[in-house]
Structure formats: C-alpha cells, structure tokens
Amino acid sequence: MSRVLSVPGIAYGGDYNPEQWPEEVWAEDVRLMREAGVTMVSVNIFAWALLEPREGEYDFSRLDRILALLHDSGIAADLATPTAAPPAWFFRAHPEALPVDKDGRTLSYGSRQTFCPSSPAYREAALRIARVLGERYADHPAVVMWHVHNEYGCHNAECHCDTSAAAFRDWLRTKYDDDLAALNHAWGTTFWSQWYYDWDEIIPPRPTGAVPNPTHQLDWRRFCSDALLSLYEAEREVLREAAPGLPATTNFMVMHNFDKLDYWRWAPALDIVSNDHYLRSTDPESQIDIAFSGDLVRSLAGGPWLLMEHSTGAVNWQPVNRAKTAGELRRNALAHVARGADGIAYFQWRAAKAGAEQWHSAMLPHAGTDSQIWRDVVRLGADLRALAEVRGSTGTAEAAIVWDWSAWWAVELPSQPSGELRFQDLIRAWYEPLWRAGVAVDFVRPDADLSSYKLVLAPSLYLVDDEGKANLTGFASGGGTLAVGFHSGAVDENCHIRLGGYPGAFREALGVRTDELFPLLPGESVGLAGLDENSTGTLWSERVALAGAEAVASYTSGPLTGVPAVTRNAYGSGTAWYVATRPDPTTLASLLDRIREEAGVESVRTTPEGVEAVLRRGPDADYLFLINHGEVDAEAEVSADATELLSGKGIEGGSVKVASGDVAVVREPR
Numbered sequence: 001m002s003r004v005l006s007v008p009g010i011a012y013g014g015d016y017n018p019e020q021w022p023e024e025v026w027a028e029d030v031r032l033m034r035e036a037g038v039t040m041v042s043v044n045i046f047a048w049a050l051l052e053p054r055e056g057e058y059d060f061s062r063l064d065r066i067l068a069l070l071h072d073s074g075i076a077a078d079l080a081t082p083t084a085a086p087p088a089w090f091f092r093a094h095p096e097a098l099p100v101d102k103d104g105r106t107l108s109y110g111s112r113q114t115f116c117p118s119s120p121a122y123r124e125a126a127l128r129i130a131r132v133l134g135e136r137y138a139d140h141p142a143v144v145m146w147h148v149h150n151e152y153g154c155h156n157a158e159c160h161c162d163t164s165a166a167a168f169r170d171w172l173r174t175k176y177d178d179d180l181a182a183l184n185h186a187w188g189t190t191f192w193s194q195w196y197y198d199w200d201e202i203i204p205p206r207p208t209g210a211v212p213n214p215t216h217q218l219d220w221r222r223f224c225s226d227a228l229l230s231l232y233e234a235e236r237e238v239l240r241e242a243a244p245g246l247p248a249t250t251n252f253m254v255m256h257n258f259d260k261l262d263y264w265r266w267a268p269a270l271d272i273v274s275n276d277h278y279l280r281s282t283d284p285e286s287q288i289d290i291a292f293s294g295d296l297v298r299s300l301a302g303g304p305w306l307l308m309e310h311s312t313g314a315v316n317w318q319p320v321n322r323a324k325t326a327g328e329l330r331r332n333a334l335a336h337v338a339r340g341a342d343g344i345a346y347f348q349w350r351a352a353k354a355g356a357e358q359w360h361s362a363m364l365p366h367a368g369t370d371s372q373i374w375r376d377v378v379r380l381g382a383d384l385r386a387l388a389e390v391r392g393s394t395g396t397a398e399a400a401i402v403w404d405w406s407a408w409w410a411v412e413l414p415s416q417p418s419g420e421l422r423f424q425d426l427i428r429a430w431y432e433p434l435w436r437a438g439v440a441v442d443f444v445r446p447d448a449d450l451s452s453y454k455l456v457l458a459p460s461l462y463l464v465d466d467e468g469k470a471n472l473t474g475f476a477s478g479g480g481t482l483a484v485g486f487h488s489g490a491v492d493e494n495c496h497i498r499l500g501g502y503p504g505a506f507r508e509a510l511g512v513r514t515d516e517l518f519p520l521l522p523g524e525s526v527g528l529a530g531l532d533e534n535s536t537g538t539l540w541s542e543r544v545a546l547a548g549a550e551a552v553a554s555y556t557s558g559p560l561t562g563v564p565a566v567t568r569n570a571y572g573s574g575t576a577w578y579v580a581t582r583p584d585p586t587t588l589a590s591l592l593d594r595i596r597e598e599a600g601v602e603s604v605r606t607t608p609e610g611v612e613a614v615l616r617r618g619p620d621a622d623y624l625f626l627i628n629h630g631e632v633d634a635e636a637e638v639s640a641d642a643t644e645l646l647s648g649k650g651i652e653g654g655s656v657k658v659a660s661g662d663v664a665v666v667r668e669p670r
Helices: 023-036 062-070 088-093 120-137 160-177 179-185 214-242 263-269 286-301 327-339 372-386 405-411 425-438 466-477 504-510 585-599
Strands: 011-016 042-043 076-079 143-149 274-275 305-309 341-346 399-402 441-444 455-458 480-485 512-517 525-529 535-538 542-546 549-555 564-571 574-579 611-617 621-628 634-637 655-658 661-669
Touching: 011 076, 011 305, 011 372, 023 062, 023 372, 023 574, 042 062, 042 143, 042 564, 062 076, 076 655, 088 120, 120 214, 160 214, 160 564, 160 634, 179 214, 214 405, 263 286, 286 305, 286 327, 286 372, 286 425, 286 611, 305 535, 327 341, 327 372, 327 611, 327 621, 327 661, 405 425, 425 441, 455 585, 466 480, 466 564, 466 574, 480 504, 480 585, 504 512, 504 564, 504 574, 512 549, 512 564, 525 564, 535 585, 542 564, 574 585, 621 655, 655 661
Parallel strands: 011 042, 011 341, 042 076, 076 143, 274 305, 305 341, 399 441, 399 455, 455 480, 480 574
Antiparallel strands: 512 542, 525 535, 525 549, 549 564, 564 574, 611 621, 621 661, 634 655
C-alpha cells in the first residue's frame, strides 16, 4: 500500500507542545499558525506522562481537543508516539529498565531517553501506548503521519547493563549462525587470550585494563544501532496494523558527529525519511554544513525528505548559543528545500517558559509577534507556498561520495596509526571544494548502484567488505573515475587488515603499493610538488611505490622526500586516483577540480563567488535555487523563458539578480 504524506506543497510547521500551556492559549496558537502559513505540526512527542498517568489508565481528552482544534483550523498533525520520555511511574515500577553507562553507573530518570533499548519492560510499555494511540487515532482526519519516538539514540545509544549484554549475545548468535568458532575467528580472539568457550562469557565492551578488541567494539556498535532499529520497527508495525495507509517516520540526526546509528540500515524502514539539523556557533561557514547534511539525507531517502527540526534562532545546548543574523532563517530553510526537503519544520512552535529547553528559539519567540523572528517566520510561510510546485522534484548529481557508518566507527577506534583521523572531517574536506564549485553530489554506500555517476570519491573508507571493494573497483574498470583517500581499504568488515601492503582492497585498481605508514604529528606538514605552488600535506603520509600508476605529486620534505603522494592509474576503461596525504584546502580544491573535469562532471551553473546554485529536477521543469551568501549583490544567467517563483515574476534578459543575503528560485521549463 502506498504511504505518502497527504499535505500539499511544501509542508511547514514545527513541534507543537500545547500541553505546556493553559488551554486558553491554544486558540491563539492556531490563529497565528494560520497567519504564518503553517500546514502541519508534530504533536504528542513528550506527552506520555499526561496520556497514561498510571499504567494501563489513559486520558486522551486533552489530545482529542488538540487534534480537533488543529483539524478545524486546517492544520495537519504528525502524531507522535511519546516513547522517547517514559513517565516516572514507569521507572518506579521497572528500575531495571534504566540505562547503565560504560562505567557501570545506572542513570536516573528525570530527563528524556533514560531507558535501556533492550529492556523488555520498556518495549512492552512502548508498544502498548503505541497500539492504543494507533487504534484511537487511525481514522482521525487531522492525522496525516505517524512520528515514531523522537531522535532515537540521542542520549541512550548504548546501554551496558546485563539485559543489554544478554541481548548482545542473542544478536551475535544470530549474526554468526550460533557458531562460536566463527565469532572467535571474526574477532581474532587468539590475540591476548580472548578466546570464548561459551556465549555467556561475552559481555559488552566495558572499560578494561588495556585496549579492547576492535571487532568486539565494532560489532557492539552495530548491535546498538540494530537494537534501537528493532524498537522503531516494532512501533511502526503496531501503527501499520491500526492504520495501514498512514506513513511513518522518525527523525534522523545525520550531522553534528552523530555516529550512533547506521542510517543506511534505518532508511528503508521509514516511509518518509526526515532529519533534524542544527547549526553550530563555531562553524564560520554553516551553509556548507546545511548542504552537506541535505545531500546526505536526500541520498538516504533516495529522493525528497522532510526537515523535521531546525531552529529559528539560537539553540540552548552549545557553550555559546548565537542568534541568527538578518536573513539567515530564510536562507537556511530554503537551502534545505534546495537539497530536497519537501517539508520545513522547527523545534518548536512556541518558545517554552519552563524546562530544559526554555532558552531554545521557536517560531513564536518569547517576545511574541513583535519580533524579527516572527516576521521572518511569516515571510517564510509565504515563500514555501510560492514553491509548492517544487515538491517531489529530485536531484541531478553525476558525482558521488562514499559514506559508510561501519567505516566511520572502525577508523576512530583506539590504537590506529593516528588518533587524529576524524571520518566526518575527512569527508567534509573533499565535499567542501565540490560545494564551492557548484557540483551536485550524492552520497552512496560502498555497494550502491553507481551506474548513473561519472565520478565516485572515497575520501575515508578504512573498512570495506569484498562486495564494496568489487563494486567500487568495478566502477573504475567499467569506465568511471574513482578517487580514493589515504588509509582506505585497509581492513575488511571484521576489522582484519588486508595483507600484502596498503591500501589493501584498492591496491590493484590504484596501481600502487604502500609498505609503511608515516602519519604526521599535529601541526606537522610536508611539502608537495606537482600540484599548486607552495602545496603542503598534513595529517598523513605513506611510502607509496608505483605498481602501474603514474605519480602526479610527490613529497618534497620529510623522510619520504621524492615518494609519490598523489597518483593516477588507468584501470580497465576508467581511471583511479590515490591521495596519500591531506592536501591543504587550496591544493585539494585544485586537485578535485582536475579530477572531476577529467571525469566530465560540471558545475550545476556558473555563478559569481558566494552564490550557491542547486538544481531540483521536475517532470516538466528544472528549479534552480540561487542563494547569495556573499556581501554584494550578484547576477546569474538563467534561461530566457524562466520565472522567479518567490516573486512570481518572469525573467528579462536571461539573467536574475540576487541581492546579498537573498534567495531566488527560478523555474526553467524543459
């Protein structure tokens, strides 16, 4: 059965928590929502204690009135199961459901997500309230989507209690077909006398005297992701039984170094993929983070997605929480739409006056409607109405970046050749020059279908299985261009080193062989010849020997002077590049320009400096988003028969002006 969001156009709204306010405020809420152009709100996310004041006793009178008020006002509801925050009575009855951290401390209730993901008592209680909600509201005219839980794993991605240990063993027995010898082989337990003779000897990777087994840690991360996924799937199935046609989602958190869940495994379980995204005050170019996040979520979704949470202004959880500058709220939201979002929502509708998030911004701020945030919120509502036809259009990427959560987990385990490697930073270092050049990018799994791409980049793929290896090298041999970053292909899916020299899985395709690694100390650099003038490399170097490849750049200082640092190899009917250091940003940008131009990958549109160009493709027209991050007005060329959607005006002279800090969205008929 098809499950799609029935809200027309670009959905607009946010988390609505009317239970935090007297009921007389609710009428003002919906009146202002209509003024702002809100079409959908998420409700009930943290209302468990009010819905079920005692186990098995329910009071839906408040939620009934809320949903009726929304429906009467023409506002749709994304109805949440409130299972991210169990009530205090639950933990008094089931203290064994509290999570235990890696140091053995039992955490207390008193915030949110303070439960063990493997707790049978929690699962039973969560499914019970989900079932009652589903049965009660399955046919409610306001409800257009189920919002399952909230931000899975945000605070309890791992629990080290004995219940979790038993669940981990069950997961391992399934993975290894109940063959303990297979587990011992995969984990390499002959090292340090770690051999297991009984499944009950296996525990979570708790603190120990020395470095824990890397494969043990890796399987633990996989288990923790799957344990939470099983909770989502169980709630989703309960809701599907009650309302087979309603779509279900839960909100991802793909950025901010959130590495807890393998979203490639999660995404197929969602009818609609949604994501939360918040800016970091310490990021001077947060517009790149928005693009990076949007491209990754669109790739996970395989098309359009929903932005379930972001902020109108400051958040409350950073050391310093800055407000957004003039025009930033609008630019941020429309940048997400440009990258595939078919819905824009905020946390939250009305700023809280009490509680842990009282200093978090909202659509309706503490200052009320006489505020810049409110004026911006109303203007954005009008903008999104003007972009209704953009809904459902897709991206147009010819370049892809390989992203894999197991590789992320593995490369940041202890006792690596360098503890300075950060997966997300390495990926962004390669993504950023493509963003600046206006190149459309998808993210892909190592085993993804690559047939639609001309260029595939693997900046950091330390771990890759044989299927991923064959897929990526086959892409190159079949005529594609593959570029691989240092310390990739080093280990298999069990974290076993691929013997015979580095970079392991990719040696043959790259036409190189490394016999020893020379990671660089913090602050240390090496000179590079053959690229830009005064080029340098940081973080990493290695003794590369050519085995069919040609040297494009070499080290000019340090113990590897004269050794190749960047290579190019003709492989089959394609090309494979290897980058064995981290070039300085200018050099890396120049190198990636050369690689992509050779591969035939062009920018979406040539624009003045500071103007971001993003394309969404519909069945009859292209939608060109032009976002001016610069300090001066700019002008960009478009087709002569185009229309600027935000203003509704036709284009004269084949170009459109975009003021500093402004956005234009141009429909170009095809």
